[in-house]
Amino acid sequence: MYGLFSLVEVMKEEKIIISEGNRPFWQSVTASFFFTISVILMAMFFFGYEVFPSEGVSSRWDFGVLWLAIACASQGVLFSSVKRVFFDLDTKRYKVQHSVGPVCVGQWKTLPEIDYVSVFRQPKSDGHYIFETNLWYQKNKHFNIYESVDPELAFAMGKSVAQKLNIDLLNATTPNNYFWVK
Structure with missing residues (x-):
């Protein structure tokens, strides 16, 4: 979270949003690279696609490939996740939200x-x-x-x-x- 710019936006005087803002372009490109590699590795795992085909050996269900796909996906998440903290002072609630693109995770808690x-x-x-x-x-x-x-x-x-x-x-x-x- 550190190193990124932060915003404090006040809406209707009762809501505060603290956001890391958008990720730098180079981090978005790096995340895209890792997500792309992850999708390719998942296709290799489930469908048996091979980068360097060899006869007689199938790479389908190779758990080493699955492990690499998960590692690449986690790196993509690290390079693309954004943290936001929402305060709703009217209802005395707050929410810490982590998002990767349109996917957001977080729930409202009592402040x-x-x-x-x-x-x-x-x-x-x-x-x-x-x-x-x-x-x-x-x-x-x-x-x-x-x-x-x-x-x-x-x-x-x-x-x-x-x-x-x-x-x-x-x-x-x-x-x-x-x-x-x-």
């Missing part, structure tokens, strides 16, 4: 009473950081609504959501030095 929004940094294995924007409720429970490698984007998201929900924003990017953002 708990949100205490505050926080932005904190999490180290990556390469020495850089990911900045996460979280909503906190019931004192110690939270869910992530946004991630970015750019702290300014994470804080902009946190400020927008905190302002809309009329709650406070906590800067938790420095360990043991947390402070409220005004």
Whole structure:
């Protein structure tokens, strides 16, 4: 999710949509490549099509080919999935939705009473950081609504959501030095 641009759209003042936006062109092309290879491999698995035909040996029902098809399809999903978070403040519900093209997965849940929004940094294995924007409720429970490698984007998201929900924003990017953002 990180590294992509985010949008906060307010519709009728009671609904908030946080979206990763569209995937970059190169990721869409890469996803298309993996999905195409997956379809070809599935055809090879079910119908016995062979790239390099050999007499006497059938590749139909070859589970190695099926495994490769599933691996390619999962790579296609990784390169094409988009995460959106919907808030409906009228009915006090939210939904985290993951979509690949027109296929969307996610369900509405009851929105708990949100205490505050926080932005904190999490180290990556390469020495850089990911900045996460979280909503906190019931004192110690939270869910992530946004991630970015750019702290300014994470804080902009946190400020927008905190302002809309009329709650406070906590800067938790420095360990043991947390402070409220005004």
